[in-house]
Amino acid sequence: MRERARDQGGPGTLTDDLAPPEVDDAPPDEPLAELAARYRLRPSAARPGVFAYAGQLWARRHFIMGFATARNVAMYTEARLGQLWQVLTPLLNAAVYYLIFGIILGTNRGVPNFLGFLITGIFIFNFTQRAFITTSRVMPDSLPLIRALPFPRACLPIGYVLIELEQLVMSMIVLTVIVLATGEPLTWYWLLAIPALLLQAVFNVGMGLFLARLGAGADDFSQLMPFLVRTWMYASGVVYSIQTIGTLRHHPAISYLLQINPAAVFISLVRNAILQSQRLAAPGSKPFNALKCDLYYHNSKLVYNSAYCHPTITTSQLWLYGAGWAVVALVAGFLFFWAAETRYGRG
Amino acid sequence: MASGSEPTVVVDDLHVVYRVYGAGGEKGTAATALMRVIKRQRRPSVREVEAIRGVSFVVNHGDAIGIIGRNGSGKSTLLQAIAGLLPPEQGCVYTSGQAALLGVNAALLDDLTGERNVVLGCLAMGMTPQETKDRYQSIADFSGVGDFIDYPMRTYSTGMAQRLRFSIASAKSHEILMIDEALATGDANFRAKSHERIMQLRAEAGTVFLVAHNLAEIEASCNRVIWLEKGRIMRQGYDVPAIVDAYLEATGGEPRKRDKPQDNTHSAAG
Numbered sequence: 001m002r003e004r005a006r007d008q009g010g011p012g013t014l015t016d017d018l019a020p021p022e023v024d025d026a027p028p029d030e031p032l033a034e035l036a037a038r039y040r041l042r043p044s045a046a047r048p049g050v051f052a053y054a055g056q057l058w059a060r061r062h063f064i065m066g067f068a069t070a071r072n073v074a075m076y077t078e079a080r081l082g083q084l085w086q087v088l089t090p091l092l093n094a095a096v097y098y099l100i101f102g103i104i105l106g107t108n109r110g111v112p113n114f115l116g117f118l119i120t121g122i123f124i125f126n127f128t129q130r131a132f133i134t135t136s137r138v139m140p141d142s143l144p145l146i147r148a149l150p151f152p153r154a155c156l157p158i159g160y161v162l163i164e165l166e167q168l169v170m171s172m173i174v175l176t177v178i179v180l181a182t183g184e185p186l187t188w189y190w191l192l193a194i195p196a197l198l199l200q201a202v203f204n205v206g207m208g209l210f211l212a213r214l215g216a217g218a219d220d221f222s223q224l225m226p227f228l229v230r231t232w233m234y235a236s237g238v239v240y241s242i243q244t245i246g247t248l249r250h251h252p253a254i255s256y257l258l259q260i261n262p263a264a265v266f267i268s269l270v271r272n273a274i275l276q277s278q279r280l281a282a283p284g285s286k287p288f289n290a291l292k293c294d295l296y297y298h299n300s301k302l303v304y305n306s307a308y309c310h311p312t313i314t315t316s317q318l319w320l321y322g323a324g325w326a327v328v329a330l331v332a333g334f335l336f337f338w339a340a341e342t343r344y345g346r347g
Numbered sequence: 348m349a350s351g352s353e354p355t356v357v358v359d360d361l362h363v364v365y366r367v368y369g370a371g372g373e374k375g376t377a378a379t380a381l382m383r384v385i386k387r388q389r390r391p392s393v394r395e396v397e398a399i400r401g402v403s404f405v406v407n408h409g410d411a412i413g414i415i416g417r418n419g420s421g422k423s424t425l426l427q428a429i430a431g432l433l434p435p436e437q438g439c440v441y442t443s444g445q446a447a448l449l450g451v452n453a454a455l456l457d458d459l460t461g462e463r464n465v466v467l468g469c470l471a472m473g474m475t476p477q478e479t480k481d482r483y484q485s486i487a488d489f490s491g492v493g494d495f496i497d498y499p500m501r502t503y504s505t506g507m508a509q510r511l512r513f514s515i516a517s518a519k520s521h522e523i524l525m526i527d528e529a530l531a532t533g534d535a536n537f538r539a540k541s542h543e544r545i546m547q548l549r550a551e552a553g554t555v556f557l558v559a560h561n562l563a564e565i566e567a568s569c570n571r572v573i574w575l576e577k578g579r580i581m582r583q584g585y586d587v588p589a590i591v592d593a594y595l596e597a598t599g600g601e602p603r604k605r606d607k608p609q610d611n612t613h614s615a616a617g
Contacts (some may be wrong), residue, residue, distance in 0.1 A: 031402060032359035039354050044431035044440040065469035070467060074458035074499075106457035145456075147432050149471045150445060345433045 036241065045342045055337050056152045064155050068162035075163075091170040093126070094119045094178055101239070110296070112277035112304060116182040120275060121238040123171045124267045127197075128204055129229050131164045135208035136225045139216035139344055146345050152279050153344045154337055157212035161205045168197065179274055189273050196269035199326040203262055206329030209337035216344055217314045236263035243283050243312060252312060262325040267320055280304060286309030355523060355554045356406040356429060356446070360438035363399040363428050363578075365420075398424040400578040401438070411555040413569035415562065421578040422458035422558045426525045429556070431491050447472075449513070453605045461487070461503070461511055468515035476485070478604040489544075491537060492512035510537055517544050520551040561604060562591050564608055574586065 048056060057064075076085045102115050110195035111117050135157045139146070142156050172193075180186060215222045235258060238244075242258045249255075258264060271278045279285065281304050296305035313321075364425060377527045397423045406412060427433040429440050430448040456464060465486050469479040487496050490511040492503065500508055526545060545568070547557045559565055565572060566588065572590045573583040579599075582590050 032357050035354065035405065035441065036357040041354065041357055041441035041443050044429060044442045044446060045434050062476050065468065066467050066470050070456060070459050074456065150431060150472050214590060301613045340435045
């Protein structure tokens with residue numbers, strides 16, 4: 001094979017007005033990198049600095065919002081009921097759990113208003129669960145878009161989390177109706193659900209960035225994701241109350257660890273906000289009373305007696321943990337994603 | 348036309364490697380996969396495809412570079428690497444600004460209506476919502492998809508989808524413009540329109556790359572040509588007809604007939 005054959009022909013007849021040089025375009029003698037530096041050319045696949053990257057992301061905020069909204073609309077275009085599924089999906093979820101736990105098992109597991117407790121937990125966990133599963137697939141799924149247009153890649157996982165946030169708003173409307181129907185009063189405490197969900201959304205964005213990079217490599221990770229998330233669900237007190245499990249009473253360290261895990265923190269914060277029965281039964285909400293506390297553990301029908309026990313973790317600590325998880329996840333996830341910014345096109 | 352002394356794109360010993368999972372060579376059952384994990388073997392079906400193997404060149408302001416080569420010779424990969432969309436395995440590409448790749452295969456979101464795609468495409472290219480709103484009508488008109496603009500893009504014919512994508516991508520003027528096979532798009536009427544648009548973009552852009560199998564288009568539009576073969580530069584230079592003829596000869600085609608070469612000069616205006 002001829003290597004870089006020199007061109008010996010005369011000037012092109014078709015392109016005279018483009019003024020070709022007399023000689024062939026052999027690269028100059030100096031190293032090309034120095035030539036590029038001399039003319040202040042930048043590497044095309046260069047990664048911007050952290051703050052410049054954050055600035056670029058902010059500049060594309062309209063794209064992120066538009067992407068999220070459009071995907072949300074597109075998700076149901078093939079369905080006859082269309083956008084109605086946004087409301088139907090959480091409703092059907094709630095109906096299934098009502099059937100199993102409310103009617104078939106008929107258990108309250110020592111929790112007041114167990115149905116409200118359960119459905120709140122499911123809906124809140126579902127937000128994180130879906131955000132995790134979709135963001136771990138976002139980079140492979142968007143490869144054509146990545147290879148077509150230059151934009152900060154973090155737009156994609158952030159957009160996916162926003163899609164789930166929009167879905168969550170629908171779920172929260174359904175949840176409000178259900179919770180009110182179970183007899184909970186509407187109080188000012190409900191407003192606390194908003195900062196709690198915002199912290200959860202920030203946490204999901206951070207983790208979504210983290211998972212998007214992990215999922216950008218081999219596919220094994222996104223296959224494993226549903227199992228990890230389901231295990232996490234059973235460890236986070238979605239279908240039971242960690243605070244009031246009898247056996248954990250003698251293992252305060254395990255109880256503590258379970259309760260400071262981010263999913264449990266955000267679920268507890270929202271439950272405390274919208275379920276008065278939870279607030280009143282929360283350990284530590286009444287002065288400690290050893291007798292009443294013991295009665296609770298021996299007869300779980302006395303659900304409100306749990307309030308007389310020692311709390312493993314107080315409400316203000318919950319807020320601190322929630323904020324901490326959100327900030328740590330966002331910073332770590334952002335840096336982790338940014339570090340590989342130029343490599344996402346490879347697939 | 349500016350003098351050709353100021354480089355805008357420097358490609359320095361560029362290598363681009365694709366990793367392909369699931370290429371053949373394995374029966375693909377769970378049992379073989381398990382044996383592989385136990386024996387700690389690397390997955391044999393992960394293949395590395397070296398699409399670009401050591402390409403270097405310097406492009407100056409005002410150049411219009413045609414890239415020719417057989418299917419799979421690395422033409423589109425080279426453009427994607429210059430645009431910064433595919434990371435180099437080795438070597439580097441330096442550019443004077445963001446290079447815009449205008450490809451008809453730029454997949455947008457098929458589930459969404461044409462209208463949504465126009466808006467999202469504009470926003471992704473970094474336009475503000477106001478600019479997007481201002482340009483929307485001209486993009487929709489240019490694409491000529493008519494009432495289909497309100498339908499999801501998956502209902503479009505191939506030609507319609509390509510036309511819309513081209514209209515979106517060409518809505519913005521760019522410093523370095525790369526056009527990948529865009530001229531093969533659409534019917535005769537749209538081809539004439541898109542040729543005109545490309546000439547206009549070329550006039551605004553400093554540097555233009557053009558990948559096309561349509562050699563007449565390369566000769567009409569480019570003052571320089573790079574012939575790629577298996578990821579390496581076979582030949583490059585400013586004598587476009589000579590290289591095109593050599594390429595045709597090597598690939599077994601007839602040399603191009605150029606009855607009236609002077610007639611083509613209008614298209615080199617830029």
